[in-house]
Amino acid sequence: MNFNISKERLLEGMNIMNSFGSRLTGSKGHNDFIKWLKDEIAEMDIPIFSDPFYFTRWEEQNSSIEILDGDEKINIPVSSAYPYSGKTSAYGITEELVYVKSIKDVPKTAGKIAVFNISNINFLPSEIAFDKRSSFPEDVVLEKKYEGPVITSFVQCFYGIISKLTKAKAVILVWKGLHKDMIEGQYLSFIMDYQNIPMLWVNEAEGEKLIEAAKLHKKAKFVLEAEIEENAFTETFYCILKGKNQKENVVVNTHTDGTNCVEENGPIALLELMRSMKDMELERNHIFVFTTGHFRLPHFEDRRTGAFQAVSRWLAMHRELWDGKGEHMKTVADLTIEHLGCMEWRDVDGEYKYTGKSEIDLVYTGNKFMDKLYIDTVKGREIIRTITLRGHNALHFGEGQNFFTMGVPEISLCPAPYYLCVVSDNHEMEKFDIDLMTEQTETFAKLIEKIEKISAKELGRSDGYSIVKAKSVSGGYDFSVKGLIEKIKDKK
Numbered sequence: 001m002n003f004n005i006s007k008e009r010l011l012e013g014m015n016i017m018n019s020f021g022s023r024l025t026g027s028k029g030h031n032d033f034i035k036w037l038k039d040e041i042a043e044m045d046i047p048i049f050s051d052p053f054y055f056t057r058w059e060e061q062n063s064s065i066e067i068l069d070g071d072e073k074i075n076i077p078v079s080s081a082y083p084y085s086g087k088t089s090a091y092g093i094t095e096e097l098v099y100v101k102s103i104k105d106v107p108k109t110a111g112k113i114a115v116f117n118i119s120n121i122n123f124l125p126s127e128i129a130f131d132k133r134s135s136f137p138e139d140v141v142l143e144k145k146y147e148g149p150v151i152t153s154f155v156q157c158f159y160g161i162i163s164k165l166t167k168a169k170a171v172i173l174v175w176k177g178l179h180k181d182m183i184e185g186q187y188l189s190f191i192m193d194y195q196n197i198p199m200l201w202v203n204e205a206e207g208e209k210l211i212e213a214a215k216l217h218k219k220a221k222f223v224l225e226a227e228i229e230e231n232a233f234t235e236t237f238y239c240i241l242k243g244k245n246q247k248e249n250v251v252v253n254t255h256t257d258g259t260n261c262v263e264e265n266g267p268i269a270l271l272e273l274m275r276s277m278k279d280m281e282l283e284r285n286h287i288f289v290f291t292t293g294h295f296r297l298p299h300f301e302d303r304r305t306g307a308f309q310a311v312s313r314w315l316a317m318h319r320e321l322w323d324g325k326g327e328h329m330k331t332v333a334d335l336t337i338e339h340l341g342c343m344e345w346r347d348v349d350g351e352y353k354y355t356g357k358s359e360i361d362l363v364y365t366g367n368k369f370m371d372k373l374y375i376d377t378v379k380g381r382e383i384i385r386t387i388t389l390r391g392h393n394a395l396h397f398g399e400g401q402n403f404f405t406m407g408v409p410e411i412s413l414c415p416a417p418y419y420l421c422v423v424s425d426n427h428e429m430e431k432f433d434i435d436l437m438t439e440q441t442e443t444f445a446k447l448i449e450k451i452e453k454i455s456a457k458e459l460g461r462s463d464g465y466s467i468v469k470a471k472s473v474s475g476g477y478d479f480s481v482k483g484l485i486e487k488i489k490d491k492k
Contacts, residue, residue, distance in 0.1 A: 001452065003276040003445035007438040013268035014434070018261055018427045024083075024187070025257040025296040026057045026234040034235060034256055037267055037290060041239060044278050050237045051317060053292065055299045056194065057232035058084045062225040063200055065172065067213045068094070073221075074213075076206045079175065080186050080423070081224055082199035083295075086170075092223035093169045093198070097214035100159075109168040113222055115210050116159045120177030122147040130362075131392035131466045133371045136378055140360060140385050148418045149178060153188035164197045170222045171199040174207025181352040182345075185422045187259050193298040198224040234292045236314050239274065243282035249329050250451055251287045251322065251408075252444075253336045255294040255310060255399050260428040263420050264294070266337040269441045276445065283452045285329065287321060289314060291399055306405030308396075315402055322408070332456040333370070335444055336400030336412035341437030345419060358436055359415045361386035364400055366409035366462035373454075374411050377446050383436045391465045407461045411447060413440065 016036060017023075023030035038048055060083075065076040096112045098105065106114075126142040129151075135141065152175075163171045175183045180203035188201075200222070202210065213220065234257075243249075252273065254266025270288050277286065293300030293310035301307040305315040315322065324330030342359035345352060365371035365388045378384050391404050400412025419428050451459070 001280055001449045003273070003442070003449070005272055005276070005438060005442045005445055007434055010268055010272055010437055010441065011434045013271060014261060014265060014432075017265065017268060018429070022260070022423045023256065023258050023264075024059065025293055026055065026229075026232040027059060030234065030257050034237070034290070037256065037271065038237065040271055041274065044274060046239050046241070046274065046278055048237055048239055050235050051314065052233065052235045053300070054231045054233060055296060057229040058194060059227045059229075060224065061227055062223060064092070064223045065200060065202065065210070066221040067209065068219045068221060069213070074209070076202060076210060079180075079183050079201040079203050080188075081226070082173065082201060083187055083190050084192060084194045085199035086195055086197045086224065087226035087228065088170070088198050088222065088224050090223070090225055092221050094219055094221045095169050096217055097210060097220050099211045099214035106162055106166050109163055110166050111169060113170045113172060113220055114163045114168040115172045115207070115214050116174065117176045117207070118152060118156050118159070118173045120147055121152045121155050122177065124151065127468060128393065129395050131390040131468070133365055133368075133388040133390055134375050135387045136375055136384060140387055142387060149175075149183055149186050149188055150416065150421060152178070153186070154191060157189045157192055161195070164195060168197065170224070171197060172207070172210060172222070173199060173201050174204060174210070175201060176204050176207070178204070179347040179352040180205065182347060182418055185424045187295070187421045187423050190295045190421070191297055198222065200224060236290065236292045238287055238289045238314070241274070241277055241282060241286045241288070243284040243286065245284045247329060248332050248456060249285035249287050249321065250448065251289060251331050251334045251403065252448070253289045253291065253311060253334060253399055253403070254338055255291040257292055257295045259295070259421050259423045260419070261432050262339045262342050262417070262428065264338060265340050265437070269337050269340055269437070269444065272441055273445060273448070277448070284332070286448070294399065306402045309399045309401045311399045312402045315406065330456065331403070331408050332459050333451050334400055334403035334408045334410040334412070335447060336398055336403070336410065336414070337444055338398050338413055339415045339417070339420065340413070340440045341432045341434060342415045342417045343431050343433050343436070345417065345431055354431070358383050358385050358433065359417045361440070362397065362414050362416055363388045364391060364396055364398070364404065364410060364412040364414065365389070366404055366411070367460050368463070369458065369460055370409045370411055373447065373450060377443055377450065381439050381443070383433070383439055390463070393467055394465055404462045409459050409462050
């Protein structure tokens with residue numbers, strides 16, 4: 001197999017993708033990106049199969065907060081809107097601010113604007129979320145505690161639900177313990193269904209102003225205008241490059257919706273792989289899946305195939321392409337490619353900046369054989385900091401999860417930089433490295449070549465989730481729901 005991975009084509013694809021803007025599920029930018037991808041594939045003369053979907057789409061149009069102090073209006077900059085939270089009219093909501101310092105304050109928010117501190121989750125040992133298999137180089141280690149905007153928003157997303165139940169008019173969430181530049185434009189959390197209560201994020205410094213105003217029983221004007229589009233169109237599509245063995249296939253998988261240049265640039269890598277493979281004589285079928293719905297998970301997850309990720313819907317709809325039952329094809333391996341070219345940015349002495357390193361490549365490997373295969377393949381790379389993982393405590397980041405859950409041996413690239421879900425005018429390009437993306441794409445080309453020569457029996461099955469008792473690795477912390485709530489209350 002002679003792969004020709006072009007750095008120039010990858011960079012050109014990145015720039016074209018960025019030209020569509022953010023590509024939130026079913027948005028104009030997302031639909032335009034999908035059209036461009038399909039046009040590129042059509043030029044390769046590769047058949048395209050499409051699964052259209054319709055859903056209710058929410059998109060922010062305008063947001064603002066003003067503290068009303070007599071005749072004075074004090075503007076409070078908004079970091080971002082909480083996706084699929086709710087909306088107001090252009091006139092907004094003008095009500096008293098209520099600071100929720102503890103649970104007992106929640107009933108006071110009825111008919112008013114609730115203000116919550118959302119503390120950075122920095123007390124979760126990495127062993128709760130991750131089960132490390134290997135690393136390369138060998139001195140690459142997981143951070144002792146898993147933290148950052150994504151986990152913080154996911155764990156603490158219940159505040160909106162609480163406020164809704166108490167009939168608050170609106171909610172302001174204050175990012176506490178996170179650098180203001182780190183949380184600007186974060187599209188979080190995207191795992192909740194439509195809440196029908198408008199919510200906005202502000203940084204810690206601006207949040208302190210709101211908390212002080214709330215203590216003085218001042219009012220604020222809260223605006224979150226949003227478009228709600230019924231029956232919005234989106235689609236998953238896939239392509240099959242046929243091989244000699246029509247009973248077996250390898251799936252190469254990513255998603256198309258995203259926020260910036262790394263979330264999600266997997267489709268650009270898939271295009272480059274397809275360009276090389278379209279005229280090759282292949283031993284097996286190779287199915288390239290371009291999934292929609294990653295940023296609208298409540299609508300697209302399908303519990304028949306393990307839920308959690310958007311590709312679960314595709315798996316449920318196309319068992320004939322992967323489960324190996326009867327005349328169905330059997331997927332002998334899954335390669336999921338997400339978030340290429342990520343460089344590491346952290347809060348360093350009060351400044352959010354580049355650390356001089358690449359972000360650690362988190363790579364899920366479905367079993368020990370696939371783990372060795374991946375580690376052997378990355379040796380010799382110029383830019384490489386990688387840790388391989390087993391799905392753990394029912395956790396597995398990225399769109400490879402459902403293949404793992406269904407027993408398919410996988411190699412799934414899913415780095416998790418703090419800026420992963422940021423929507424910004426420059427698409428976070430200053431945090432992206434094309435040389436790293438090129439090397440990562442070349443790695444998957446080599447994996448495809450190697451897997452072609454390996455039998456299904458040798459590839460095996462995924463070995464299922466590992467489980468560890470939280471208290472054994474957590475210094476005695478209780479990570480039950482009750483324990484988490486108590487820990488969060490302690491952080492206030």
